[in-house]
Amino acid sequence: MQLKLGISTCPNDTFIYESLLCGLENSPFEWKVTFADVQTLNEMVLRGELDVAKISAQVYPQIAETYRCLGCGGAIGYGCGPLLLSSASDSFNPNLPTTLPGANTTAALLFKFWYAHQFKNTPKLEYALFNEVYQGLLGQSIPQGVTIHEHRFTWKRDGLHLLQDLGAYWEQETGSPIPLGIAVAKKELGDATIESVELEIRRSLQIARQRQNPVTPFIVKKAQIDDDEVIKSHIAMFVNDFSENVGEAGWRALDNLWRLSHC
Structure with a gap:
């Protein structure tokens, strides 16, 4: 069976899914993969264009009728949230626009969650791809x-x-881990196929976690930064036991986030 998979080029995704994409032994699937930034993946899933995908956790309520949230393959954890940065100042200015890495990203929702607790007015928002946000900060075109x-x-x-560390603020206010990303599969695939997909993701992750060196040429080639130590730090932060099994604490965190997304 051929399935359309969408993941980002970030090291945590390529680490988890590399073995799956290379072909697991006795796999029933052939994967046609799309690599894209998370906002693009969110939009593709909203249009129903992917069978399986890693997306922002906050977008799930909009697709819950057609996609099932998987119990593995995502990004949930502690101390791993998005950061609100400035190019020149040590203090946040609500009169200046804040650039977010996509309207449907969990990062956008976590910023709005923090902002609503700090200010009474509506934030001034702009959007760009995640790497464009960072480059704009470096070039001071984004304040x-x-x-x-x-x-x-x-x-x-x-x-x-x-x-502001937006993830730390979420943890402080909710007492739960930060639910950044989830893996989803189309419900029309059927329960048996979806369970096989979950098994493949877990097998792929287990193979990766058993490697002595977590960084492979495949991961380096896809990464935005050519620095093995940064890539190792990235994998260590975003790939954990929640990636293999969302578990009770992970599902509770997702429920908190999904309730917030309806507000």
Whole structure:
């Protein structure tokens, strides 16, 4: 059976899914993969264009009728949330626009969650691809923005200013881990096929976790940053036991987020 899969080029996704894409032994699936930024993947799933995908957790209520949230393959954890950064200031300015990495991203929702608790007015928002947000901050064409993925590890080195760790704020207010991303599969595939997909994702992840060196040429080629130590840090932060089994705490965190997305 051929299935259309969508994942990002970020090291946590390529780490989890590499063995699956290379072909697992006795696999019933042939994978046609699309690599894209998370906002693009969100939009593709909203249009029903992918059979299986890694997407922003916050978009799930919009697709719950047609997609099933999988119990593995996502990104949930502690201390791994998006960062609100500034190119030149140590304090947030609500009068300036804030650039977010896509309207449907969990990062956007976490920013709005924080902003609503700090200010009474509506935030001024702009949107760009996640790597464009970071480049804009570096070039000072973007005064303040929310960064995700590998750039969580390079902002200090690059002279940017941390205004708020949005993940830390979520943990403080909710007491739950940060539900960044989830894997989903089309319900029309049927329960048996979806369970086989989950099994493949778990097998792929288990193979990756058993490697002595987590970084492979495949992961490096897809990454936005050519730095093995940053890639290792990225994988260590975003790939954990929640990636293999969402578990009770993970589902509780997702429920908190999905309720917030309806507000």
